[in-house]
Amino acid sequence: QVQLVESGGGLVQAGGSLKLSCAASGRTFSSYAMGWFRQAPGKEREFVTVISWRGSVTYYADSVKGRFTISRDNAKNTVYLQMNSLKPEDTAVYYCAAGGRSSADEATYDYWGQGTQVTVSS
Numbered sequence: 001q002v003q004l005v006e007s008g009g010g011l012v013q014a015g016g017s018l019k020l021s022c023a024a025s026g027r028t029f030s031s032y033a034m035g036w037f038r039q040a041p042g043k044e045r046e047f048v049t050v051i052s053w054r055g056s057v058t059y060y061a062d063s064v065k066g067r068f069t070i071s072r073d074n075a076k077n078t079v080y081l082q083m084n085s086l087k088p089e090d091t092a093v094y095y096c097a098a099g100g101r102s103s104a105d106e107a108t109y110d111y112w113g114q115g116t117q118v119t120v121s122s
Contacts, residue, residue: 002026002098002111009094009116012086016120020081022096022113030074033102035109036081038092038118045095047104049081057102064090086120093117 008020022034035050049060049070058070069082079096094116099109 002032004096004098004111004113006094006096006113006116009118011119011121014087014120014122016086017082017084018086018118020083020094020096020116020118022079022081024077024079024098026077032098032100032111034070034072034079035097035099035103035106036070036079037095037097037106038090039095039115040089040092043092045106047106048094050102050104051079052102059102059104061104083118086118088120088122091118091120 003025005023012018031053033052036048037045038048039045047061048064051058051070051072055072067085072079096113097109098111101108
């Protein structure tokens, strides 16, 4: 069992940066791939990025490649999402998720956080 809690969201102007954190509890945290998804108002949830359980493999959606960086610290049971050069279209609720595969498909994830709001003004 894994419980996930996101934090670090807020309001930022276009071009600014934010760093999100996802604190996890559960004895088997380090065995899961960890992903970030986001959902904007009126839109479906979309994949952002994922990191493998060892942290050696990462994948990013084209929309955030080169601007966002995912990392994890298994000793601290925490996953991070560093977001730079933010754009208004990045505005969404951001969710972290844990799953058995490093996948862009949300159906492969077993546990989800409650989400944190990121708003980017133009």
